[in-house]
Amino acid sequence: MSANLDVLGLFDNDYDDDGFRTCSVTGLSIHRSAENYVKLFGLTAVVALLVGGIFAFTVAMTRWEFIGLLSPNDFYVHLTLHAWNLLIFWMVFLEIAILYVGGPIVLGRRLPITWAAAAGYLMMLVGALAINFSVFFLSPPDTAPLLTAYAPLQSPPAFYAGVILFIVGAVVAALPFFLTLWQERREFPNRSLPLVAFGAFVTSIIAVEALVGGLITFVVTFLWRVDLIQWMDAAWYRQMYWTIGHGTQQINLAAMVTVWYFLTHVVGGAEVVSEKVSRSAFILYLFFINLGAAHHLLSDPAVSSGWRIWNASYAFYGAAFASMIHAFAIPAGLEAGRRKLGRGGGTFGWLTNAPWSNPVFSATIFSIILFGFLGGVTGVIMGQLQVNMTWHNTFATVGHFHGTVAVGTTLAFMGLVFFVVRTMFQRRLSFPRLASFQPYFYAGSMGIVVLMMMYLGILYGLPRRTAEVVRNIPGTDFSLVAASPLFMILGPFAILAILAGTVFLVVAVASLLVGDRVTGPEDNADLVPDGGEGDGGKPVHAYEMRGTFLICLVFLAVFVVSYVLNWYLLTELWSVGL
Amino acid sequence: MSSPLESPDDDWWGQSINRRESIWLGLAGAWSVLIFGWMSAFTRVGDQNPIGETIRVTASEYQEKMQSYKDAAGDRDGALVPDGTEVFIAAFRFNWDGTPVVLETGTEYDFHLSSYDVQHGFSIRPEHALSKQMNFQVLPGYEWVLPMTFDEPGTYHVICNEYCGNGHRTMHGTIEVVESL
Numbered sequence: 001m002s003a004n005l006d007v008l009g010l011f012d013n014d015y016d017d018d019g020f021r022t023c024s025v026t027g028l029s030i031h032r033s034a035e036n037y038v039k040l041f042g043l044t045a046v047v048a049l050l051v052g053g054i055f056a057f058t059v060a061m062t063r064w065e066f067i068g069l070l071s072p073n074d075f076y077v078h079l080t081l082h083a084w085n086l087l088i089f090w091m092v093f094l095e096i097a098i099l100y101v102g103g104p105i106v107l108g109r110r111l112p113i114t115w116a117a118a119a120g121y122l123m124m125l126v127g128a129l130a131i132n133f134s135v136f137f138l139s140p141p142d143t144a145p146l147l148t149a150y151a152p153l154q155s156p157p158a159f160y161a162g163v164i165l166f167i168v169g170a171v172v173a174a175l176p177f178f179l180t181l182w183q184e185r186r187e188f189p190n191r192s193l194p195l196v197a198f199g200a201f202v203t204s205i206i207a208v209e210a211l212v213g214g215l216i217t218f219v220v221t222f223l224w225r226v227d228l229i230q231w232m233d234a235a236w237y238r239q240m241y242w243t244i245g246h247g248t249q250q251i252n253l254a255a256m257v258t259v260w261y262f263l264t265h266v267v268g269g270a271e272v273v274s275e276k277v278s279r280s281a282f283i284l285y286l287f288f289i290n291l292g293a294a295h296h297l298l299s300d301p302a303v304s305s306g307w308r309i310w311n312a313s314y315a316f317y318g319a320a321f322a323s324m325i326h327a328f329a330i331p332a333g334l335e336a337g338r339r340k341l342g343r344g345g346g347t348f349g350w351l352t353n354a355p356w357s358n359p360v361f362s363a364t365i366f367s368i369i370l371f372g373f374l375g376g377v378t379g380v381i382m383g384q385l386q387v388n389m390t391w392h393n394t395f396a397t398v399g400h401f402h403g404t405v406a407v408g409t410t411l412a413f414m415g416l417v418f419f420v421v422r423t424m425f426q427r428r429l430s431f432p433r434l435a436s437f438q439p440y441f442y443a444g445s446m447g448i449v450v451l452m453m454m455y456l457g458i459l460y461g462l463p464r465r466t467a468e469v470v471r472n473i474p475g476t477d478f479s480l481v482a483a484s485p486l487f488m489i490l491g492p493f494a495i496l497a498i499l500a501g502t503v504f505l506v507v508a509v510a511s512l513l514v515g516d517r518v519t520g521p522e523d524n525a526d527l528v529p530d531g532g533e534g535d536g537g538k539p540v541h542a543y544e545m546r547g548t549f550l551i552c553l554v555f556l557a558v559f560v561v562s563y564v565l566n567w568y569l570l571t572e573l574w575s576v577g578l
Numbered sequence: 579m580s581s582p583l584e585s586p587d588d589d590w591w592g593q594s595i596n597r598r599e600s601i602w603l604g605l606a607g608a609w610s611v612l613i614f615g616w617m618s619a620f621t622r623v624g625d626q627n628p629i630g631e632t633i634r635v636t637a638s639e640y641q642e643k644m645q646s647y648k649d650a651a652g653d654r655d656g657a658l659v660p661d662g663t664e665v666f667i668a669a670f671r672f673n674w675d676g677t678p679v680v681l682e683t684g685t686e687y688d689f690h691l692s693s694y695d696v697q698h699g700f701s702i703r704p705e706h707a708l709s710k711q712m713n714f715q716v717l718p719g720y721e722w723v724l725p726m727t728f729d730e731p732g733t734y735h736v737i738c739n740e741y742c743g744n745g746h747r748t749m750h751g752t753i754e755v756v757e758s759l
Contacts, residue, residue, distance in 0.1 A: 026583060073744050106583055143743050150697045152718065153743065192590065195582035234697050234717040261582045272580045274599060275590040300715045301632045301691070301722030309618055317610035324606035328599055336596075384617045389628050392713040393699045393739040461703045461711030463739030466747045474748045478735050482708060540580050541596045549598040556605060563613065570626050573710055575686075575727045577627035 010043075010425055010512060011036050019110065024521035025423050025528055026266055029108035035424055037117045038097045038105070041173075042420055044125065045093035045413075046508060051132070052085030053501045060498065064491030065471045066484070072467035076144035079465065080135045083147040087405060088166075088248060089128045094413050095203070095255045096120070096173045097420075102200025102258060103180040107193075112179045120173025123165050130162030146465060148245060151221055151237040160222035167211050167218065167244070174204055195272050195279065199258030202282045206254055209290055210247025217241050235302030246293035249401070252409045253323075254285055256367070259412050260330050263364040263419065268354055269341050269529030270333035271540045278329045284322035288314040295379075298388035305385065312383050320380050327372050328552050336543035341529060347547045357436045358526065359429075360422075363415030366443035371408030374450050377559045378403060381566050390570055396457025398464045403450045406497075411443060414504050421508055422524055427515035435507045442500035445493050452490035456483050458569065628714065630724035637694045637718060644668055644675055654680050657754060666690045667736075667751075669698035669716045671743050674736055677751030682759045686727045693718040699740035702753070704732040713739055728755045 006012050015021045019032040058078045061069040070078060104111045111117060134156040135144060145155035149163075181201060184193070193201065217240040224232045261278070264270035272278060294311030297303050314320060338350035345353065355361045378400040382391035391397055418435065421427050429435040456462040460483040463469060470480050470487060518524055580586065587593075595603075621627050635643075647666040652659035657678035665687045668675035675694070681687060691700055693716045703711035707730075714724065728734075738749035 028583065072747060076741065076744065144741075146741055150740070153696045153741075191585050194584050195586070199582075234693075234719055238697075238715075238717075265582050270582075272582050272586070274593060274595050275580065275586045276593060277595060277599060277603070297715075299628050299713055301630070301717060301720045305621055305627070305629045309621070313614050313617065316614050321606055321610045324609075325603065328602045328606075332596070332599060380613070384613065385628065386617065386620055386624060386626055389626065389712040389714070392715070393701065394711075394713060459709045461701060461708055461713075463699070463701055463737060465739070465741040468747050469737065473737065473750050476750045478705065478750060478752075480708065539593070541594050541599075543596075545596050545598045549602065552602055556609065559609070567616075569709065571624070573626050573712060574729050575625035575725075576712065577629040577724055578631075 008513065011039060013424075013426060020108075023423055025524050028105055030105050030424075031108075031110040033111040033114050034100050034104035034109075037111055037114070037121075038100045038420065039424060040121060041093045041097040041100070042417060044121075045090050045097065046417060046505070048085045048089035048093060048128070049501070050505055052082055052090055053498060053505070055079075055082035055085065056501070057495075057498050060491070060494035062467055064487050064494065065468055066487065066491060068468070070467070075467040076146065076465075077135060077138065080144045080146050081132060084128075084131055084135075086410075087147060091252050091405070091409065091413075092166075092170055092248065093124065094416070095207070095251055096124075096170065098255050098259065098416075099174060099177040099200050099204055101262075102197050102203075103177040106197045106200075107180065107184050109180055109184065111176050112183065113176050116172050116175045120169045120171070120175070123169025123172060125169075127162045127164070127166030127169055130158050130165065134158035134162060148241060149221070150241070151224065151232045151234060154225060157222065157225050160218055160225055163218045164215065164222060167214050171208065171211050174207065177204055192275075195275060196258055196262050198279060199254065199261060199282055202286050203251060203254035203258060205286060206247065206290060207251045210244045210251060213240060213243025213247060217244060235300070238297060238300065239303070242293040242296045243290070246296060247290055249405065250285075250289045250292060252405060253289065254282070256371070256409045256412045257326050257330075259416050260326070260364060260368055261333070263360060263412070263415055264330055264334050265337070267358055267361045267364070267419070267527055267529065268334050269337040269343070270330065271337040271340065273329060273332045273336050273541050273545070277325060281322040281325035281329070284318045284325075288318035288322070291315060292319060292383065295383040295388070298383070298385050299392040308385050312385060312388075317380070323372075323376055327368075327376075327555065328548060330368060331551060332545045332548040335545050335548045336540050338529070339543045340538070340540065343529075344544070347550065351547060355526075355529070359435045359439050360415045360419045360527065362436075363411050363418070363439035366439055367408050367412035367415065370411070370443060370447055370450075371404060372555055373558060374447065375400060375404030375408050377562050378454065380559075381563055387566050387570055389576070390458060390566070390573075393464055394457035395462040395464050396454045399450050399453030399457060402446070402453060407443060407446045407450060411439065414442070415439065417504075417508055419527070421511050421515075422518065422527060425512055426518040427511045428518060428523060429507055430510035430515045431507050434503055438500060438503045438507060441503065442497060445496035445500055448493040449490055449497050452486050452493070456486050456490070458566075459483075460486075626712075628724070630722055633721040633723065634719065635692060635721040640668060640692045640721060641694065643690070643721075647676070659759060660687070663687050664690065667700070668692055668694055669700065669738065669742075669749070670694040671696065672738075672745035672749045674749065674751030677736060678754060680754045680756060680759065681728060682756055683728050683731055686725050689724045689726050690721055691716050691724065692721040696742050697740050698738050698742050698749070700736060701739040702734055702736045704730060704734050704755075706730075706732050715740065731755050731757050
């Protein structure tokens with residue numbers, strides 16, 4: 001592939017006669033086939049981030065009714081494209097790349113059946129284009145599908161066809177990963193997978209569950225849309241749709257946690273403090289995380305309360321428990337690993353002396369913190385059957401998933417892209433100071449945006465998915481104008497967050513196109529954690545983890561306080577329900 | 579060196595767990611069980627539960643129910659006054675059938691929620707306290723009967739919070755709650 005597709009010198013690393021090279025940063029043995037496809041999927045993801053980011057601007061400037069940029073009809077189209085490009089295309093293209101890293105590259109193997117990677121890529125690309133164009137040029141009676149395409153509202157047939165193509169493409173693109181693991185297993189039947197490969201494997205299974213559910217949903221809905229079947233049921237659609245609608249977000253979660261283990265290790269010196277605990281947490285994800293799709297049906301009429309309680313709690317909070325395990329294990333890995341390198345010092349020295357000017361590191365750490373405090377805590381709270389009544393379809397829900405996806409996953413993936421630019425594309429980052437600043441800028445501004453979204457939803461009952469409601473509801477004197485001061489904070493910070501996203505794109509693209517080439521290991525030496533050999537002999541679990549423990553206690557305290565506050569607000573309401 | 583990029587030692591399952599990590603596992607596990615227990619118990623002892631009877635219904639059947647409900651209802655300044663404690667609300671593009679309606683505090687009403695066309699969202703709050711709001715999904719084909727008892731008089735505003743088409747933002751209805759009818 002590198003020979004005929006060597007665009008702009010981006011696919012021209014030096015490999016040995018067998019097609020392998022050794023990464024100077026990770027020490028991994030990387031085969032040309034895997035590396036080139038990681039680059040291809042990664043670059044496409046960045047393009048999707050650009051497209052979705054443009055629509056982020058128009059959407060935010062419409063919801064900030066002080067600006068009121070778009071007409072309602074255009075708003076719903078732009079909102080759709082914002083959602084699909086960022087929540088689906090940016091994420092899933094990069095997740096396929098993560099599978100190829102977590103499988104072939106971590107295991108030091110070539111990517112098998114590259115035709116499947118190529119075919120999957122083409123299908124995903126054509127599907128994504130079909131979705132973008134069919135929505136952008138839709139005409140009545142079709143309506144903008146938004147992310148959910150809730151039947152019986154109708155969207156263009158090409159939209160449903162595009163979704164089906166994209167889903168099939170993603171499954172096909174995952175096949176080389178599965179085959180890699182199968183080959184590894186055949187060759188080394190008694191060897192456990194490295195933790196990152198194991199996390200990628202769990203991610204891939206969760207992904208296939210979600211994708212198969214989505215395939216059933218959208219094939220049936222497509223047939224209904226083109227009048228080949230007459231039957232459509234709104235409750236059936238909702239239950240089926242959310243297998244992929246929320247399932248894709250669980251792919252993001254599992255992939256992101258895997259990336260956390262990967263990047264904290266490579267750039268921070270983290271170690272795995274307990275293989276048993278971390279792997280058990282992934283197994284809990286495997287069994288329980290996809291039950292979280294029920295969170296969307298908690299305020300629905302068509303599912304029983306027993307079904308709702310069981311599923312929304314991921315079966316006794318099995319998956320929330322798993323996330324809390326990772327929340328300890330990853331910072332603890334950093335703490336113990338850095339203490340082992342002799343970079344400890346007091347309770348938090350391992351953290352304060354960490355490489356904070358390295359954007360790969362800071363992006364990863366901010367992702368972990370903000371995902372936990374903003375996205376994770378609110379996800380569990382709004383996922384309680386009763387509290388959900390005060391969150392359902394409000395702007396607070398939008399705040400929740402911007403906490404998980406826009407700061408959590410996107411920030412981790414931005415760090416990963418910077419890492420890939422340096423280690424795989426072998427380019428030094430252009431504008432290094434701007435690059436160091438970018439994660440702080442993005443995490444800070446987007447964090448404020450997320451908080452404002454949540455306050456607006458909870459305190460003013462502000463609905464999501466609407467072009468205007470704060471300053472004006474056409475046809476009535478009533479409005480939610482009391483909420484407009486918070487929007488005067490949200491609007492400017494949304495602009496800053498989009499600016500921070502632009503900085504990311506400028507640095508990444510400039511580095512790829514005009515960045516200095518990495519000529520030897522010394523150019524990437526700053527990516528590797530500093531510190532000496534330490535006292536080596538002690539097992540990692542024997543190192544102090546008191547800093548992590550204190551941070552986790554603060555996290556639990558915030559969790560408990562948020563939980564109690566939400567329940568307090570709920571019990572202030574008039575009585576409802578049996 | 580226990581790297582996440584390398585296969586672990588053969589005895590990785592037997593490795594000890596740091597004491598603080600064990601404590602954290604206990605705390606996280608206890609919290610998980612506690613919040614499950616609270617949510618589950620609240621369905622029995624709490625006053626706010628999104629739980630009601632659900633009836634399969636076609637749009638035309640629901641329209642007939644609405645019509646006979648309206649026929650029996652009284653009128654107060656152009657608003658419906660239900661005859662009894664059944665309250666019918668229907669969402670359609672782009673309005674709320676069955677509003678405006680006048681109700682009283684302290685009486686348990688059975689709210690019937692359904693849609694004549696596509697999915698909608700029933701989002702309700704009193705004008706005097708916007709943070710006191712609750713939200714329910716409204717589906718065509720399903721009639722959801724949710725008991726509600728208001729304890730404060732006031733004008734309650736219903737807006738749609740599920741995207742239902744280009745006129746979505748204009749869907750608005752009112753429920754007037756008075757001390758007694």
